[in-house]
Amino acid sequence: MDISNHFPIWNKLTPSQQNSILAASRLHSAQKGTIIHNGSLDCIGVLVIKSGQMRAYSLSDDGREITIYRLFDMDVCLFSASCMMPDVQFDIIVEAEKDCEFWIIPTPVFKSLMDESAAVANFAIQIMASRFSDVMWLMEQIMWKSFDKRLAAFLIEESNIEDSDILKITHEKIGNHLGNPREVVTRMLRYFQSEEMVRLTRGTIEIIDREALEKLSDR
Numbered sequence: 001m002d003i004s005n006h007f008p009i010w011n012k013l014t015p016s017q018q019n020s021i022l023a024a025s026r027l028h029s030a031q032k033g034t035i036i037h038n039g040s041l042d043c044i045g046v047l048v049i050k051s052g053q054m055r056a057y058s059l060s061d062d063g064r065e066i067t068i069y070r071l072f073d074m075d076v077c078l079f080s081a082s083c084m085m086p087d088v089q090f091d092i093i094v095e096a097e098k099d100c101e102f103w104i105i106p107t108p109v110f111k112s113l114m115d116e117s118a119a120v121a122n123f124a125i126q127i128m129a130s131r132f133s134d135v136m137w138l139m140e141q142i143m144w145k146s147f148d149k150r151l152a153a154f155l156i157e158e159s160n161i162e163d164s165d166i167l168k169i170t171h172e173k174i175g176n177h178l179g180n181p182r183e184v185v186t187r188m189l190r191y192f193q194s195e196e197m198v199r200l201t202r203g204t205i206e207i208i209d210r211e212a213l214e215k216l217s218d219r
Contacts, residue, residue: 052100
């Protein structure tokens with residue numbers, strides 16, 4: 001299965017443009033935990049996800065992480081080709097959350113396609129608009145929602161992604177997603193446990209009252 005089955009606007013490209021992508025793109029793999037794109041330090045090209053799961057996050061000056069968005073099958077990441085967007089002034093790091101396979105379209109190839117194809121240019125604008133919405137949503141959550149609501153919403157989202165009420169995730173990892181210290185996460189999870197919404201064991205969080213978490217996250 002080649003990139004044609006995973007590039008969302010493949011049918012809107014001319015045969016010449018399709019051949020250009022087929023000739024230039026390469027399939028890569030990365031193990032869980034691998035840094036695929038390291039902010040402004042590299043500009044590897046546009047990522048097209050074949051399988052697996054990635055997360056894009058920002059890193060503060062004091063080393064704290066916060067997840068901005070996640071990438072799944074058939075998603076496309078433009079920030080890994082940030083050198084073709086000089087007006088973008090913030091760094092995003094892309095990490096494999098699970099073992100991944102993905103194609104890389106070299107930056108010059110994708111930039112050339114954007115210049116000659118309205119369909120590709122519009123597609124890139126749509127992706128950027130969607131990611132801007134992700135950033136604005138994140139800012140809204142941080143500014144206006146208390147941490148207990150954000151944590152409850154994260155646990156529900158993680159459960160939906162994993163299709164399980166038993167989450168194998170550390171408190172530190174949750175803190176990295178939400179931009180909070182591990183100690184704050186642990187304290188709130190213990191409160192959730194005291195309210196019988198979750199059950200905590202080493203390296204595992206089990207959701208035992210999904211309805212209560214959903215109500216808390218929506219308040």
